[in-house]
Amino acid sequence: MFITSNPFAGLAQFGITPGMMQIFVILAIIAVVAGILLDVAHKKSAKYFFEHTERMKKLATRQLSSSEKTSMLVQVILNEVLTSSEFHNPKRRIAHLLKMYGFIIFVVSSAVLIFFYPTEQYAGFWGLMWRVGAIMLAVGGWWFFTKLRVDVLSEGKKWYKLARADMFIVSLLGVSTFGLLWCFFQGVVGSTALALLFFALFLISAVVLFGGVYWSKFGHMFFKPAAAYQKRILMADGSRENLPPFYKRAEVLDQSTMDLVRDIPADQKFGLCIMKDEPNHY
Amino acid sequence: MPTFVYMTRCDGCGYCVDICPSDIMHIDTTWRRAYNIEPDMCWECYSCVKACPMHAIDVRGYADFCPLGHAVRVHRDEEEGIIAWRIKFRSGRIKDLVAPITTKPWGKYIPDLKQVPAPTKEQRESQLLFNEPKYIRLDDGDLYTLESQGLKMRQGVYY
Numbered sequence: 317m318f319i320t321s322n323p324f325a326g327l328a329q330f331g332i333t334p335g336m337m338q339i340f341v342i343l344a345i346i347a348v349v350a351g352i353l354l355d356v357a358h359k360k361s362a363k364y365f366f367e368h369t370e371r372m373k374k375l376a377t378r379q380l381s382s383s384e385k386t387s388m389l390v391q392v393i394l395n396e397v398l399t400s401s402e403f404h405n406p407k408r409r410i411a412h413l414l415k416m417y418g419f420i421i422f423v424v425s426s427a428v429l430i431f432f433y434p435t436e437q438y439a440g441f442w443g444l445m446w447r448v449g450a451i452m453l454a455v456g457g458w459w460f461f462t463k464l465r466v467d468v469l470s471e472g473k474k475w476y477k478l479a480r481a482d483m484f485i486v487s488l489l490g491v492s493t494f495g496l497l498w499c500f501f502q503g504v505v506g507s508t509a510l511a512l513l514f515f516a517l518f519l520i521s522a523v524v525l526f527g528g529v530y531w532s533k534f535g536h537m538f539f540k541p542a543a544a545y546q547k548r549i550l551m552a553d554g555s556r557e558n559l560p561p562f563y564k565r566a567e568v569l570d571q572s573t574m575d576l577v578r579d580i581p582a583d584q585k586f587g588l589c590i591m592k593d594e595p596n597h598y
Numbered sequence: 599m600p601t602f603v604y605m606t607r608c609d610g611c612g613y614c615v616d617i618c619p620s621d622i623m624h625i626d627t628t629w630r631r632a633y634n635i636e637p638d639m640c641w642e643c644y645s646c647v648k649a650c651p652m653h654a655i656d657v658r659g660y661a662d663f664c665p666l667g668h669a670v671r672v673h674r675d676e677e678e679g680i681i682a683w684r685i686k687f688r689s690g691r692i693k694d695l696v697a698p699i700t701t702k703p704w705g706k707y708i709p710d711l712k713q714v715p716a717p718t719k720e721q722r723e724s725q726l727l728f729n730e731p732k733y734i735r736l737d738d739g740d741l742y743t744l745e746s747q748g749l750k751m752r753q754g755v756y757y
Binding site for chain 1: 651652694696
């Protein structure tokens, strides 16, 4: 069965042994950790994070209990981490979920295939999951890259115009797309030359993805949950990052400033809001 | 007071780029975060400040309350249909202002100027603009003022 075959088992014909693949995975993990640590040290993001926390503590109006903090941690995991609730654009949110879960499934199944089924032609469930992860990553990635990327959606640039900020998404697209093509030409077409070509492109993409953490936004998957947790804490302890308090419309409509615009018909005064009314100027 | 972006808060959604009437809010090509490319050309309409869902855009205050701990923050509450501002002076004084959201749907309420009568000779010679917004009544029944409405100025609040 093609859909459960193990693409890594076919690498022996190119002289790549299981030991070499396993060393590559270990080096990739080391590169990711080193890249993130260098990134944190260079941008001083951790220093800023803790200094900002201390600054906001002075503005706090109440002390949060440990149970409240635990509850917020659970909410961050459920909302920001597992369901990407920070995205206001639903299409961007769906694309992000496809990329995130696709990437996790793809990376985990790759590691399982390399360490536990390195020479077996068929790997059953994990062979299938490797394809599912790659397809999810490719679908979400290409959708984001060609339609939803802010350069395309808001800046009006062509989808193929690249910038340094695209390093992460392009390497993800390379890993998933070239991985699927390599697997296809190796398993279905049986073309050694094309399989070797796409495997080489897959390998280059993987090196850029895991070796370029310092320059790409790979680290956001670790920083974002911490920032989301901090934001929830600041909103709950009263400091609110200097934001104004929440108001109810009924409480403020009778204030004197409202009298100055009282003749405006209600349907014109309270039109659709920005988030509910997509811009259509492109 | 032109706007600026806290890049640590920005997530590069592009709402500010969409809404900026001066086309000066753009996305940085290295980090994919928004920034004001030309503060000198900022109209100070604060559309970007209000539109930002991450509260990542602030206002660079004038010398009477900046630098040293000042802040101008805004929360746009779409459910309640109101906008609330908090101005924090460097002395620690805080002013909260609140107003209704007046954003209109895209493409609606565009004036059909073909149907508008041409200005009269008196209007042409008037100090007023031809098409003053009618709801502030500059050309029809005079302007609403605090005095005419029997309102009083509160300390620190200027209309």
